[in-house]
Amino acid sequence: MTGAIVLDIEGTTSPTSSVREDLYGYTRDRLPQWLADHSADAAAPVLAGARELAGRPDADAAEVAEILRGWLGSDVKAEPLKTAQGLICHEGFRTGALHGEFFPDVAPALADWKAAGLTLYVYSSGSVRNQRDWFDFARGGELGSLISGYFDLSTAGPKREAASYDKIASAIGVPAAEILFLSDHPEELDAAVAAGWSAVGVHRPGEPNPPRPPHRWIGSFAEIVPT
Ligand SMILES: [Mg+2]
Numbered sequence: 001m002t003g004a005i006v007l008d009i010e011g012t013t014s015p016t017s018s019v020r021e022d023l024y025g026y027t028r029d030r031l032p033q034w035l036a037d038h039s040a041d042a043a044a045p046v047l048a049g050a051r052e053l054a055g056r057p058d059a060d061a062a063e064v065a066e067i068l069r070g071w072l073g074s075d076v077k078a079e080p081l082k083t084a085q086g087l088i089c090h091e092g093f094r095t096g097a098l099h100g101e102f103f104p105d106v107a108p109a110l111a112d113w114k115a116a117g118l119t120l121y122v123y124s125s126g127s128v129r130n131q132r133d134w135f136d137f138a139r140g141g142e143l144g145s146l147i148s149g150y151f152d153l154s155t156a157g158p159k160r161e162a163a164s165y166d167k168i169a170s171a172i173g174v175p176a177a178e179i180l181f182l183s184d185h186p187e188e189l190d191a192a193v194a195a196g197w198s199a200v201g202v203h204r205p206g207e208p209n210p211p212r213p214p215h216r217w218i219g220s221f222a223e224i225v226p227t
Contacts, residue, residue: 002198002226003178005113006151006168008159009124009134011184011207018101023130024072026092027085031072032065034088042087049080077125079154086129093133100134102143103204109221110146116226121172123151123181125159148172160187165195182224184209200224 010019035043039061050064051057059067071081092098110120122131128150136144149172156171157164169176176196183189184207189199193215201217203209211217218224 001178002118002180004119004121004172004174004180005224005226006121006123006179006181006192006197008181008183008185008188008202009122009126009131011204011209012182012202013106014100014102014134015204016207019126020075022098022101023085023089023126026098027088028069028072030088031068031084032062034084035061035065035068043084046080046084049083050078053078053080077153082125082127082130082153086127086133089130090133093137098133099137099139100143101139103221105220105222107138107140107143109224110143113224113226114146118226119148119172119174120146121149121151121168122147123156123159123164123168125153128152128155159183159185160191162191162194165192165197169195169197180224182221186212186215189215 007013010016035047039047047061047064050067051059054067056063056067068081068084071078089098114120122135124131131150131152132144135147136142151168156167169179179197181189181192181197181199182202183199184202184204186201186209189201192199199215201211201215203211203217203219
């Protein structure tokens, strides 16, 4: 019996290109100014975290902006970058410059699953701030009201480690055997299975991660009928 479904975003609910081009592009353009404007408040932990991770304790705000842009370019899932991206993009979502983009089967499936009594959660490397906005400001209508909670690298841990899935199971209070994880990444599926969860791979046309055994793979959320 499935009691809860935990969703990956990039490649699973949403095209990888929409996340990369929209959010990364918006962040890239605004990073230097945002770091300069908020060095004493919201950007302070980002500056400190990036200096530490990069081993550049003396880097000024402009140098940190270049470091973060480098990580953005090579898709390094670093916490200071994800925090900055969440805060910078928040403004973009609020003003209508950004929207959450979803594959067409996602919204109806989430509504069906919710109506069937399942609780739905999101676990993504994007910050919780970013994830919440992605669902709240979904193009075509908000989806945030269907989601009971969000987890990211800072609240749950790395996505390819079983311990992260243990942590989420404890946090949501659902036994591991009753949680279903949906992701396009085989190693994330492996980690969820190692934590005792069920896991199903999602492979959509044009998305980069190829399916691999031993997981079951689907091409649309419509294929998941909760039991
Ligand atoms: Mg993914």
